[in-house]
Amino acid sequence: MKGKPPFDAVVAAHGATVHRVCRAVLGPVDADDAWSETFVAALKAYPELPDNANIEAWLVTIAHRKAIDVTRAGARRAVPVAQVPERPAAQRTDGRDLDLGAALAALPRKQREAVAYHYLAGLPYQEVAAVIGGTTDAARRSAADGIANLRRRYPSTAVEKGTTR
């Protein structure tokens, strides 16, 4: 079949990954808004997207911009705090991801983005660099620093929460 798949198929194929990326970058509270704005913007632009485009990279690029917008809007609404706390009301009851979520939230933004786009969305570093700016090597370093930071923080966070992990 020539041409692009129905947009519904794009949402079905990439919706979960984009949501993981939004949560990793923004935390659970703002992830839904960023996801919605990403897919509304993507739907709007979809007819003009070249048929051979890398849809995942395209969606991550849009999600990146929307995450920045959501952060700016949040900064106007709220008194800035050094680190955004995980708000219990928006967390899962099973608590599976709370520790890693807190560790991600504590990363510097660029490291968090590099980790999310490379490890959660699976973009190669060249594409990550195109999304966040800077060189491919800088993107690779940000992701490596991010993972190293996560490794330091994640176990200690887990201990504080009293889990055995």
Next chain:
Amino acid sequence: MTSGNPQEVSDLFAAYPDPTEAELRRLRDRLAASADAQGILDVAYRTLDTPVGTLLLAATETGLVRVAYETEGHDKVLATLAARVSPRILHAPKRLDAAAREIDEYFAGLRHGFDLPLDFSLSKGFRRTVLDHLSDIAYGHTASYAAVAAAAGHPRAVRAVGTACATNPLPVVVPCHRVVRSDGSVGGYAGGPAAKQALLRLEAA
């Protein structure tokens, strides 16, 4: 040991879950509502369970554009809509509320005609002319392919009428099932002969 080992890192993220089915469903419903409100939902679709199987219903902002039987392959039908109408397609049942209700009523024997805005953009030329004449065949009646050809102004175009019926983008609603062979046998149908017979039996009751 480097921190960037992919295997190690995938272990790290194994605890970072996907959204649940319910969360994704809610997000997709919200997306459909926003898209519709902003006028960028070119094609909305849903499925509907009926006595002749699950039907796919699709509508543009103009009206109902496609009714498809399972035998036609719903994914294939959506791909064709993406290519021929617009790829801005979402599962968005709300736009199909009236169509679903009227089709339910039809299968319950409570409705003999449809009162829905229709979008004929998938049908052109003589095929479109034929479809216009199908609605002249009243509920519970049938006409031969030859009679429809004559009514459409081309009495010799009997085969073309057959093609127009076979490619009707709006079966059930535009009643191509009421066109039968001159010898009384039911003839072909997009939903298969059994579906055609079921509709004719329903209307004869």
